[in-house]
Amino acid sequence: MAKTEYRIYVVELHKKVYTEHRRFRAANPQFNGVLECLYVGMTSKTPKERLKQHKTGYRNSKGHNLSSSIVKKYGSYLRPSLYNHIDPITSRAEALKMEELLALELRRKKYAVWFN
Template structure:
């Protein structure tokens, strides 16, 4: 009997399919105590945003948030739209890079005065 070997099957997809994304939130989020404490240097004139990471497209992930599928309560309740001008130039990337970029983007936006939630 011939010994079988496992072959690596290519799905045709690149491993760089993860993305970071930014969602514009309603300005009422900036008035929540928990959010203000997490963003002490926030500029009230700049928008409130949610930063996330996904293996889907940002548009698919935003639709899932709105539908309540593995959703952030902030995005489900207060999400208005995606802000591709803040993230489109960064995507796509491998999982590890996306996980780090989510944190880095969160810190960068906070430093710039945005009120940021998410961005584990």
């Protein structure tokens, strides 16, 4: 059986998320409005498939909602230039850590970023 590979991905969010979503705004005090608002995630699907799941409100077989309400409402499109340099990762724990590292790096660059 093939080992699961996880990919990190970035979705550009509409800037309305910053004014309309209090928790998003609170998580990004460094944001100055110049760069974009972003969502960073990790997936065992392709980033394109995962974005489609977010936009359609995907639920798994147990009925659990696996889509981010922020991406569903504000997600625009994928930003491959911000994640293509990251190779697929075979450990879920390492992928979660990489998701966080990328999100924090993008915040340091003055993007507004949401991640789980």
